Amino acid sequence: MENLKNFQFRYAVYDNALNIHNHSYAQMLFPIEGNLYIETGKQHINLQAEDIFFLPPNCRHIFAANGDNTFLVLDIPLYMIYKDDMNKINGGIRILPNEKWKAIKFLLLNEINGENASHQSILDLFRYSYNMLLLDTLPNSIRYIHEHFNEIINLDILAKIENYSIAYYCEWFKKQTGVTLTNYIKKLRVSKAKDLLLNTNYSILQIAQQVGYEHHSSLTRVFLEYEKLTPKEYRKSIQKPVK
Structure with a gap:
């Protein structure tokens, strides 16, 4: 293949x-x-x-x-x-x-x-269109998370979007995604950070702030949890030059 x-x-x-x-x-x-x-x-x-x-x-x-x-x-x-x-x-x-x-x-x-x-402009246009594509497949509250993943997300707002109680929404969310809301947001932030690490020259701090963390150490901690590498190590392991 x-x-x-x-x-x-x-x-x-x-x-x-x-x-x-x-x-x-x-x-x-x-x-x-x-x-x-x-x-x-x-x-x-x-x-x-x-x-x-x-x-x-x-x-x-x-x-x-x-x-x-x-x-x-x-x-x-x-x-x-x-x-x-x-x-x-x-x-x-x-x-x-x-x-x-x-x-x-x-x-x-x-x-x-x-x-x-x-090449970079075309890549940026693809990334934007790919996010649009994914959003079209998601329930409304999960789409909201993708649109606001780098902000503080209020559980009450998410539950109201689906017209559920908070307790029922948490159960529904885990059935939909297989993970808790906290883990979903962390995984989403790591995915966004990986994209930026691979396709931009932004510093680790700049990437951390773009995906919702004030300090690069916060991104590093979450990145290690899911990728078993630091953001710097991950970027180096790909060794793909940015055009």
């Missing part, structure tokens, strides 16, 4: 023959021209020019084009994917157009087709 070490973007043209494929990385497809039939076992989709499709890693898929076509394809390595969220989008997600997604597609194409295409 093909592996991928770095985030990539490219234009692709698909042929009319049925192809069967599987790869360990994720993809996001933006049709520019033409249609593409995709079958993932759970989905049978004729991808239209206005659609966007997210294909999770390790998802066997069959695809074939219908006539002339051009697609913008983002190839996304595993380290950029929140593994706990992949079960929610098993088989892929067809994203129907709205103003935000239209704007993301426009900005991506504008950046890629510019004279000085910036």
